[in-house]
Amino acid sequence: MEATTKMKSISRRRFLKKTGWVAAGITVAGFGAFPVVRDKIPALPTFDAPSDKDSLTWIQILADGRVRFYCPRMEMGQGAALGLTQVVAEELNIEQADIDCILPDTDQTSPFQMTVGSQSIANFFDPVSWAAAQLREVLRAVAAEKTGLSTEQIVDGRSGFKLPDGTTIGYAALVPATDVIITDNRLIENDNFKRYALRPTTKHQTIGQNWLHHDLTAIVTGRMAYARDISLPDMAFGAVVQPPSFGAQLVAANSTGAMELPGVLGVEIDKAAGFVGVVASTPFILPEALEALNAEWLTGSDFGQEQIDALLDVERLRAEDDFTHTLDQSGDLEVGQQAARHRSSGRYDTPFAAHAAMEPRSGLVWVRADKVEVWCGTQDPFFVQKRVAKTLNRETEDVVVHTHRIGGGFGGRVMCQASEAAARLSAKFNLPVRIQWDRSAEFQNNYFQPGFSHFIDAGVSKDGFITHWDHDVVSSSILTGLAPGLIGKAIDLATPDQGTTRGIRPPYEMANKRIRHSAMRTPVPINAWRGLGSAPNAFAIESMMDELAFKSDSDPLQFRLKNLPANRARLAKVLRKVGDMSNWGQATLKDTGRGLACAVYKDETAVAVVADLTIDHAAETIKVTKVCCAQDCGLVLNPHQVESQIMGNITWGCSMTLNEQITFAQGRVEQDNFHLYEPLRHGSSPEVNVALLAPPGTPPAPVGESALPPVPAAIANAVFAATGHRCRRLPIRYEDIFAETG
Numbered sequence: 001m002e003a004t005t006k007m008k009s010i011s012r013r014r015f016l017k018k019t020g021w022v023a024a025g026i027t028v029a030g031f032g033a034f035p036v037v038r039d040k041i042p043a044l045p046t047f048d049a050p051s052d053k054d055s056l057t058w059i060q061i062l063a064d065g066r067v068r069f070y071c072p073r074m075e076m077g078q079g080a081a082l083g084l085t086q087v088v089a090e091e092l093n094i095e096q097a098d099i100d101c102i103l104p105d106t107d108q109t110s111p112f113q114m115t116v117g118s119q120s121i122a123n124f125f126d127p128v129s130w131a132a133a134q135l136r137e138v139l140r141a142v143a144a145e146k147t148g149l150s151t152e153q154i155v156d157g158r159s160g161f162k163l164p165d166g167t168t169i170g171y172a173a174l175v176p177a178t179d180v181i182i183t184d185n186r187l188i189e190n191d192n193f194k195r196y197a198l199r200p201t202t203k204h205q206t207i208g209q210n211w212l213h214h215d216l217t218a219i220v221t222g223r224m225a226y227a228r229d230i231s232l233p234d235m236a237f238g239a240v241v242q243p244p245s246f247g248a249q250l251v252a253a254n255s256t257g258a259m260e261l262p263g264v265l266g267v268e269i270d271k272a273a274g275f276v277g278v279v280a281s282t283p284f285i286l287p288e289a290l291e292a293l294n295a296e297w298l299t300g301s302d303f304g305q306e307q308i309d310a311l312l313d314v315e316r317l318r319a320e321d322d323f324t325h326t327l328d329q330s331g332d333l334e335v336g337q338q339a340a341r342h343r344s345s346g347r348y349d350t351p352f353a354a355h356a357a358m359e360p361r362s363g364l365v366w367v368r369a370d371k372v373e374v375w376c377g378t379q380d381p382f383f384v385q386k387r388v389a390k391t392l393n394r395e396t397e398d399v400v401v402h403t404h405r406i407g408g409g410f411g412g413r414v415m416c417q418a419s420e421a422a423a424r425l426s427a428k429f430n431l432p433v434r435i436q437w438d439r440s441a442e443f444q445n446n447y448f449q450p451g452f453s454h455f456i457d458a459g460v461s462k463d464g465f466i467t468h469w470d471h472d473v474v475s476s477s478i479l480t481g482l483a484p485g486l487i488g489k490a491i492d493l494a495t496p497d498q499g500t501t502r503g504i505r506p507p508y509e510m511a512n513k514r515i516r517h518s519a520m521r522t523p524v525p526i527n528a529w530r531g532l533g534s535a536p537n538a539f540a541i542e543s544m545m546d547e548l549a550f551k552s553d554s555d556p557l558q559f560r561l562k563n564l565p566a567n568r569a570r571l572a573k574v575l576r577k578v579g580d581m582s583n584w585g586q587a588t589l590k591d592t593g594r595g596l597a598c599a600v601y602k603d604e605t606a607v608a609v610v611a612d613l614t615i616d617h618a619a620e621t622i623k624v625t626k627v628c629c630a631q632d633c634g635l636v637l638n639p640h641q642v643e644s645q646i647m648g649n650i651t652w653g654c655s656m657t658l659n660e661q662i663t664f665a666q667g668r669v670e671q672d673n674f675h676l677y678e679p680l681r682h683g684s685s686p687e688v689n690v691a692l693l694a695p696p697g698t699p700p701a702p703v704g705e706s707a708l709p710p711v712p713a714a715i716a717n718a719v720f721a722a723t724g725h726r727c728r729r730l731p732i733r734y735e736d737i738f739a740e741t742g
Helices: 002-018 051-056 080-092 120-147 218-219 281-291 304-312 315-320 333-339 381-392 417-431 441-445 486-492 534-551 554-560 566-582 639-658 709-721
Strands: 025-028 059-062 069-070 099-102 156-157 160-162 168-170 181-183 236-240 249-254 265-272 275-280 296-298 325-330 342-350 362-365 370-377 400-404 433-436 452-460 466-475 512-518 592-601 605-616 621-630 687-691
Touching: 002 168, 002 236, 002 315, 002 441, 051 059, 051 069, 051 120, 051 236, 051 400, 051 441, 059 120, 080 099, 080 120, 160 342, 168 554, 181 265, 236 281, 265 281, 265 417, 275 281, 275 362, 275 417, 296 441, 296 466, 304 342, 315 466, 333 452, 333 466, 370 417, 370 466, 381 417, 452 534, 466 534, 534 554, 534 592, 534 709, 554 566, 554 592, 566 687, 605 709, 621 639, 621 709, 639 687, 639 709
Parallel strands: 025 181, 069 099, 236 433, 370 400, 466 512, 621 687
Antiparallel strands: 025 059, 059 069, 156 160, 160 168, 236 275, 249 296, 265 275, 325 512, 342 452, 362 370, 362 433, 452 466, 592 605, 605 621
């Protein structure tokens, strides 16, 4: 018993110190919020979904009555911190100005799930609401003790409570002037206490409001500090020689020439690790220093796009009837084929893609005897913490990662390779070292979205119902894409990758179907990219749905509605809504087209889009002029923020469809900057109209990637409506459509 008490005391003092309290305050915390981590296994990303108890230390009341919210989500433009702040405000009956929302360092909270997969609101809404409500009720209990009243007599007020005599008592009056109270014995162990965030939307005070993001002013005025903006006294600047191609191995390097350059402080060459780094007093000498190192590499495979295309060739696997996994199978394909009055088949291909975030990664690391500090932007600071600890052979708790807003993530900022390299150089030369990647390094050395190759054969009965659906797809594993060699291949054989196959099962009624998948490992590093497989898979599925509608002389909207099962009522509603928004069915002018597509992201968020486009023969361009989108993502915390996310998805979808493509030659990326990999520009962006549907009582569903999947198919279907040409390969370019007549 004595030992247990002692450990609780230590945990509390450690918590107060690391959360930076300089004033008295109240939080609700249980012992074990900050477990000691001594990893003896490889560093892994932070997967575990949050529990209620995890959330208790995220929210604090300070002595002045303000609330400090350590938001357990990294911020990269998606606005999750804003939505969760509104949940805190809803439960505590406070205003936005009363909350300080902070991106926590790794020593300020217990580890939380990495910020990926549009999970922030869906997974963190409930624990944040629960913790804020618990804190509110602790404060109510403190008010009852202070006034001698029962908790039932203490009713809610703004930023505090109302007493029976009409007076109010604010939260600040409930916080001791000197002592900090941490109570883990006041928790309400059941769900009988009120959860204001769970009330009907008509009773919400802050949820559903269009709050502006708390970082907005700092961003637009240039005061927002990103990782590359951080500097320390006596800081040095580092750079690393990057391999010239995937799989290249270091043979030799020579430090003599680099060390003769003015400002160069040191060079580290580790042939076994394939590491060549240089440290200088100024960043401007680094390119010359890297060149002077004369690094020699044994290049890996000099593969090119032709070899990769041969690996990811669905027709080759079909000819061999060799697919690793059957994802879904029911009925009898032959029976369905015989029942088909109209039949269509086609191959659909999507290319490799880069994240192309505006901010290239950087890392500043200061290695000292007692502590290692890291300043970086990452989607998983606890993963970076573990990676840096293992790089230095240090205990995980020795490393503190100071988090920063990210200038675009899209799945590409889970790791921070710059931080790991900076840690090596800082430890070697006993200086704080910052490494900043340039654009070329970002394109060549990050991981990628894999190419996809689909083949679908399907049919329609004389009554307009889908008779059969035979769908084969080959790609590369995404979620396990970085697993090495034989381990990766063994995983591929054991189970289909849940990222690659995301959205592969159509939402329609199909009595006779078969969906098969094979994952092919290529030399290209693969991992998460916005939406993972959902957009490539929806491109194939929704393109085929349009082809079936055309073959059976059916309206594409009505054809989809007719083939939806009863349990897809929410998808049916967004389809009808987007039809109303776009005046679906009206005649279009020459050289214009309109296309429809839909999807259910992660089987939760229903989305339907209609894309309008114009073919400009003089300029030889395709321009998407307008996109209407109806989305049902359940409870919406901040409509403006959700609409912004949908607009970003649609813009990304247009860019993916018309512009973006990564290709390879001699073992490396051919597109190393935005002049060769050009995202959609402002002048080419469409007008976007958004409608949000939220059935009463539905919890929040994913938003960050949900509107992307149907966009490419909607555009491809619009191209067909305008030209009669079926585009089954992305990106869609004018010259490909009109090659025969151009």
